[in-house]
Amino acid sequence: MAAPRALALLLLAVTSTLVVSEPPASERSALLAFLTATPHERRLGWNSTTSACGWVGVKCDAGNTTVVQVRLPGVGLIGAIPPDTLGRLPNLQVLSLRSNRILGGIPSDVLALPSLRLLFLQNNLLSGQIPPEVSKLGSLERLVLSNNNLSGSIPFTLNNLTSLRALRLDGNRLEGSIPSISIKGLDIFNVSDNNLNGSIPASLSRFPANSFAGNLQLCGSPLPPCKSFFPSPAPAPGLSPSDVPGGAASSSKKRKLSGAAIAGIVVAAVVVGLLLLIAIVLCAVSKRRRAAAGEGPKGTTAAAAAGGAGTRGVPTPGSGEGTGMTSSSKEDMGGGGASGSAAAAAVAAAGCGEGSGFDLEDLLRASAEVLGKGSVGTSYKAVLEEGTTVVVKRLKDVAVARREFDAHMDALGKVEHRNVLPVRAYYFSKDEKLLVYDYLPNGSLSAMLHGSRGSGKTPLDWDARMRSALSAARGLAHLHTQHNLVHGNIKSSNVLLRPDQDAAALSDFCLHPIFAPSSSRPGGGGYRAPEVVDSRRPTAKADVYSLGVLLLELLTGKSPTHASLEGDGTLDLPRWVQSVVREEWTAEVFDVELVRLGGSAEEEMVALLQVAMACVATVPDARPDAPDVVRMIEEIGGGHGRTTTEESEEGVRGTSEEERSRGTPPAAPTP
Structure with missing residues (x-):
């Protein structure tokens, strides 16, 4: 009896263990x-x-x-x-x-x-x-x-x-x-x-x-190899495909040059040398005349002294001057085959003045990588042989002729402000339209605002967001008041950050006139004002609406370009903020990271929210003008921007041409 009783107790113990586990x-x-x-x-x-x-x-x-x-x-x-x-x-x-x-x-x-x-x-x-x-x-x-x-x-x-x-x-x-x-x-x-x-x-x-x-x-491997986005230069006039290195004839066998060919080469070399010498002499004479007359800073090009200083290399159409692409050299790049192309390239390479930038051959030899695709085209980061880095934007669906394109770029070339990123050079041909900008390694406000969470980077604090808001407003006010230009494509990815914390710059400004009307053109993706139907005809009030959405994006941390805030496609960012504020849940609007890092800035956040809500008013006439927005932001936090609008303008006027052309902001005056 002892053995069965012991077995029963053992089974009971095992069962109890299973139940307890x-x-x-x-x-x-x-x-x-x-x-x-x-x-x-x-x-x-x-x-x-x-x-x-x-x-x-x-x-x-x-x-x-x-x-x-x-x-x-x-x-x-x-x-x-x-x-x-x-x-x-x-x-x-x-x-x-x-x-x-x-x-x-x-x-x-x-x-x-x-x-x-x-x-x-x-x-x-x-x-x-x-x-x-x-x-x-x-x-x-x-x-x-x-x-x-x-x-x-x-x-x-x-x-x-x-x-x-x-x-x-x-x-x-x-x-x-x-x-x-x-x-x-x-x-x-x-x-x-x-x-x-x-x-x-x-x-x-x-x-x-x-x-x-x-x-x-x-x-790239394992897919087909990447092709350079730069168009190949056409062979010089008088050269057949077999004369081009790597051509069919040269790859199959070598041929001896005839006496006539040698003589032609010698004559061409002499002509190119004379043209180069003439270009250098003319530049030297022009320098001496400017120095004698006290015109322009050292190293300023003729085009810059003539009033196109803000663009660094965007030449006056047909002038043949400027530190970037000349009119004739643009034809060479696109394979236009204008006579004297080699001479034109030589003149571009010689430059006029110190720090003359880069020539077309530099651009053709540059290594490039894709930065991203936007509403106006694809952007590439190009590193020139001497180490200069630029951004080349390859435009798509341009709908204007060469003359209109040149005239519009010439107008944009006159824009000069540290909160606007200038076009450095441009190129137009039948198949390719390119814009060249300075490369800003700090990236865009969008990447910093939406790409920082959990990635080990420090999130944007309140001071940084206020500086970005003020920089964007100042750049827009300058476009509106000084040049009567409408930006037409304000969004956080077009606000680029410079090393100077007060000098974020608006890019891709006023490109809408060169494109055909389209609902997907610049200004959409949650930033477009409700009254804008034709993307080629935005207004200054529509710009203010887009700026207001940008301010809401800084306050909420939510991207207007993503899905609706209710998940069913019915509510955009301004309407969502309005609905929350209407229910007196104002604190729920602000970005959690902003609240955590903002410290004692709650009053400033609420004040900027009121400015943003005024900017996104449904009726255009109810929106403030861009200079009024600048004034209101400056009044909210005087210490965030360091300089007033007037001081900012004066700082630009006192900056050397070389600093402006490279996108280097001036030193901010002490407040």
């Missing part, structure tokens, strides 16, 4: 909270009377002491992942919610799970950017986000996932270039069917071509 109550409540807050089409049978380790899709460790897996593929989950639910499963290793209808993004608490190894969220309706916080998942081995509605760029911080073996981002709306991801153990990589552009990094070229298919602007 149960995940903590906090994990059970987290799972129930997730299921309760997420509508679902299939009944899962989760209830508090049974062990959580036996619930559908839930798996615990060997001792049933903690939840390690949640797998709910295709169970009809609808809506966003509720925060503070799955993030309370500290030992979760596998999360699979694929093939449902999950909206929104991934909660930050899920991206903080230290043990998460596998994350499967493909075939859902996720939107927004890939959160940079994903880089905190140090144990992650597989990240699959395929076939969603994700947008924005691929974060470089994915390199922090050193254990990653599979990364699938295909079938989304990602844009920009692919970062150089160098993870040794990465075996599966796929970014096909997105809107990516630029060259494929060498670290990822080992993957097959189908990993990159469906991105029309991608190039």
Whole structure:
């Protein structure tokens, strides 16, 4: 009898152990909270009377002491992942919610799970950017986000996932270039069917071509090689294709030059030498005359002294002067084949005055990489042989003739202000229209405002946002009052940051007249005033509306170009702010990071909000003028901008031409 009794006691003990082994109550409540807050089409049978380790899709460790897996593929989950639910499963290793209808993004608490190894969220309706916080998942081995509605760029911080073996981002709306991801153990990589552009990094070229298919602007191994966006120069007059290095005839066999050819070459060399000598003499004489008359600073070109100083190299059409492309040299670049092209290039190379910039041959030899695609065209970063870096914007769908294009660029060339980025040079041909700008390595306000969260960078504090707002307003007021020009494309990606914290600059200004009317032309994407129907005819009041949206973007931290703020496409940024303020929830408007970093600036934030709301008034006549906006912002925080508008204008007038041409801001006067 002793043996059976001992066996019974042993079985009772084992059974008691199995019953007691149960995940903590906090994990059970987290799972129930997730299921309760997420509508679902299939009944899962989760209830508090049974062990959580036996619930559908839930798996615990060997001792049933903690939840390690949640797998709910295709169970009809609808809506966003509720925060503070799955993030309370500290030992979760596998999360699979694929093939449902999950909206929104991934909660930050899920991206903080230290043990998460596998994350499967493909075939859902996720939107927004890939959160940079994903880089905190140090144990992650597989990240699959395929076939969603994700947008924005691929974060470089994915390199922090050193254990990653599979990364699938295909079938989304990602844009920009692919970062150089160098993870040794990465075996599966796929970014096909997105809107990516630029060259494929060498670290990822080992993957097959189908990993990159469906991105029309991608190039480089394993896809076809990247082509230079610069048009090839036409051969000099009188040269046949066989005379061009690498031509068919020269590659097949060498030929001896005839006596007539040698004589022609000698004559051409003499002519070019004489032209070069004449150009140098004329420049020297012009310098002496200007020095004797006290005209212009040292190194100022003739075109600059004549009044085109603000553009550095945007010549007066037909003048043949300027530090950048001359009228004849532009023809050479486009293969126009004007007679004397070699001489024209030689004159451009010789330049006039010190620091004469770059010539066309420099630009043709420059290495280039894609910076991004915008509403007016694609921008490239080009590094010249002597080390100068410029931005070349390749315009698309230009609808004006050469004469009108030249006249418009000549007008833009007269703009001179430290809060406006000047056009440095331009080029026009039948097939190509290019604009050249100075390269500002600090990037755009949009990238700093929306690309900083969780990426290790310091978020924009209140002072930085106020300085950017004041810089944009000052640049716009200058365009309106001094040149009677309408910007037409104000948005945070067109506010570029200079090293001087008070000198953010508006770029891509007043380009709308050269394009055909289109609803997708500059000024759209959440910034366009409601009364603007023809994109070629924006007004100064429409500019003020766009500036108001920019101010709201600085205050809320929300991008007007993304999906609506209600998720159903019915509410844009100004209307959302109005609805919140109407309900007296003003504090809910402001960016969480701004509130956290703003300190005692709440009164200034509310005051700037009132300025922004005045700018986005529905009736154009109810909006203030740009100079009034500048005055109101200056009155809100006198210490943010350092200088008043008058001091800013005076500082520009006292700046050397070389500083202005390179985009270097003047030293700010002491307040």
